[in-house]
Amino acid sequence: MAIAHQELTATHEPDWVRIRLAYAARDADAGRLDGVIGHxxxxxxxxxxxxxxxxxxxxxxxxxxxxxxGRHDLAKQADRIADRFLGALVGAGTRSRPTPSKMPLEVAVAQA
Incomplete structure (x- = not known):
């Protein structure tokens, strides 16, 4: 099972945001736009x-x-993920920027 699809909830994981951002960073570095969108x-x-x-x-x-x-370390990480995500979009030749609420995950996977 891919980590991108693991169910992590804020109530079960004390540092859920940090973990989810780490997974998103990993997926962004690998160019997996669908994974980043899921996170x-x-x-x-x-x-x-x-x-x-x-x-x-x-x-x-x-x-x-x-x-x-006051979570400045996580703020910097989220900002870096945005940079990586944009870089992955440019590298994939995608001109439009996906909006997850208007695009089903299946379409995002197909574009990635």
Missing amino acids: YRELCEALRVSSDMPVEKGLRMMAQVLGRS
Whole structure:
């Protein structure tokens, strides 16, 4: 089973956001856009960030939320993931920036 599809909940994992960001960073480094989008969806719910925007912008908003809550290390990590995600989009030749709430995961997988 791929780590991207593991179910991690904030109630069962004390440092759930840190772990989910680490998985997203790993997937972004590997160019697995579908994995990043899956983690992004989970993080949006946990951090109460809207998923009605492009993933890169949403990750940057998460960084702001984390920074305001004093979790500066996680804020930097979310910002770096946004950079990696954008780099993976450019490398894949994708011109449009996916918005997960309007795009089923199956379409995201096909694009990656």
